[in-house]
Amino acid sequence: MYGALWRILPGPVWLRILILIALAVVVLWALVTWVFPWVDSLLGPQEGTVGP
Template identity: 80%
Template sequence: MYAALWRILPGPVWLRIIIVLILVAAVLFALVTWVFPWVDSLVGPQEGTVGP
């Protein structure tokens, strides 16, 4: 799968590496911005207390 994606990307190797880094950063940004908060709202907050 990764080899097929690598072949689809245009340009020389250095440009492909830059494109992959930008894509990884975009995916991580989307996860942190939308996916993780949505999952957190589904799971619900954990009530944890420390004390006797």
């Protein structure tokens, strides 16, 4: 899968690396912005206590 992704990206190696870094940042941003809060709302509150 990663080899196929590498082959379809345009440009020289340095440009491919920049594109992959940008894609990784966008994916992480989307996860933190939408996916993780949605999953947290599905899990419900967790009550934890710390003993003395």
